[in-house]
Amino acid sequence: MKKMICGVLTASMLFSASAMPKAEAGFGGFLGSVISSIATSQAKYQQEHYVYSWARSADLQIGNVYKGELPSEAYRQKFSVKGTSYLKTVENKNFINPGGKHIFKTGFSGDLEYITAAFNNGASYYLETKGKKKVVEKVLEIDGFRYEKNKRINSEPDKSGHQKFGIHEYSYLYGDSVMYLTDKKNGVKLPERCNLVKLFGKDYIAEMYKYGGSDKIEHWFFFDTDTKELKFMAFNFYDDEHELKLSRLRDVLEFSTEIPDMSVFEIPKKYRKADK
Numbered sequence: 149m150k151k152m153i154c155g156v157l158t159a160s161m162l163f164s165a166s167a168m169p170k171a172e173a174g175f176g177g178f179l180g181s182v183i184s185s186i187a188t189s190q191a192k193y194q195q196e197h198y199v200y201s202w203a204r205s206a207d208l209q210i211g212n213v214y215k216g217e218l219p220s221e222a223y224r225q226k227f228s229v230k231g232t233s234y235l236k237t238v239e240n241k242n243f244i245n246p247g248g249k250h251i252f253k254t255g256f257s258g259d260l261e262y263i264t265a266a267f268n269n270g271a272s273y274y275l276e277t278k279g280k281k282k283v284v285e286k287v288l289e290i291d292g293f294r295y296e297k298n299k300r301i302n303s304e305p306d307k308s309g310h311q312k313f314g315i316h317e318y319s320y321l322y323g324d325s326v327m328y329l330t331d332k333k334n335g336v337k338l339p340e341r342c343n344l345v346k347l348f349g350k351d352y353i354a355e356m357y358k359y360g361g362s363d364k365i366e367h368w369f370f371f372d373t374d375t376k377e378l379k380f381m382a383f384n385f386y387d388d389e390h391e392l393k394l395s396r397l398r399d400v401l402e403f404s405t406e407i408p409d410m411s412v413f414e415i416p417k418k419y420r421k422a423d424k
Contacts, residue, residue: 205243207365211344214353218342219371223378224323226405228267234266234407235318237381242348251326263398265318266407273410288413300413309355316382320357321403327359340366344373352379363390378403 202208239260261284266273272289288295292305318371319327320338331338339355348353352370359365368382378400385394 152369156172163380201384201395202240203384203395206347206397207238207345210354211346213314214342214344218339218355219353219376219378220321220339220355221371222376223321223403224328227322227403228273228324229267229322230269230324232268232405233322233403234405236262236264236265236401236404238262238401240380240397240399243397262401273413275368275412282316282411286413288415290416295416298416300416319359320355321378331357331359345370347380353359364388364396395420
């Protein structure tokens with residue numbers, strides 16, 4: 149028998165429920181009955197496992213199916229991994245496990261991980277920092293070639309569509325990303341689900357995607373119901389038994405076509421602007 153997933157209501161369970169009449173009637177009824185029926189097993193499992201779902205922490209509640217224009221379409225028309233764009237996110241500080249500690253780090257004070265992904269025509273920048281100063285990882289790619297410390301490290305250009313630059317987390321918001329184009333070519337319905345939801349007690353439009361139709365990887369995007377602005381990004385990964393193994397929730401700090409100073413990267417000489 150498959151084990152109960154981490155003592156939480158997982159995103160996939162909730163979305164499956166959203167297709168049922170009782171779930172669409174409101175936010176609370178179906179959710180309450182599910183919690184009641186599995187509470188005992190969940191409590192025991194939660195003591196033994198440490199993967200804690202953002203859906204549970206954020207008190208995700210699924211409402212009616214959203215039938216309007218997809219908020220993501222505006223982003224796909226505006227942004228491109230081959231054009232100029234800038235996206236900055238940070239771990240959500242409310243996403244904690246029952247012991248009050250962050251799942252991936254020991255705490256929050258100065259330790260939140262920021263991820264910056266910038267795309268400027270042929271160049272891609274990926275920067276991950278701990279707090280706002282300590283650089284955890286930084287990668288520069290130009291025309292498919294990766295550079296570290298001003299030296300090219302791959303002999304053949306990478307044609308993956310910037311998959312090494314955090315684009316997996318953001319892929320479906322870029323209309324020319326490899327993941328989006330692959331699913332589109334294969335006729336995969338995008339998104340897998342789109343519902344009105346409550347997250348941290350506020351209303352959002354949620355789009356959820358499963359890359360390649362896989363049941364292992366879920367990408368979630370939460371948009372403001374009024375402005376359609378992207379507010380949160382989430383990710384779930386399951387094993388073959390559909391047990392939750394990785395769960396992330398990030399706040400979107402900025403998403404624009406203006407790229408800030410990226411001087412933290414060492415630009416190869418041939419790509420540097422000539423001195424005036």
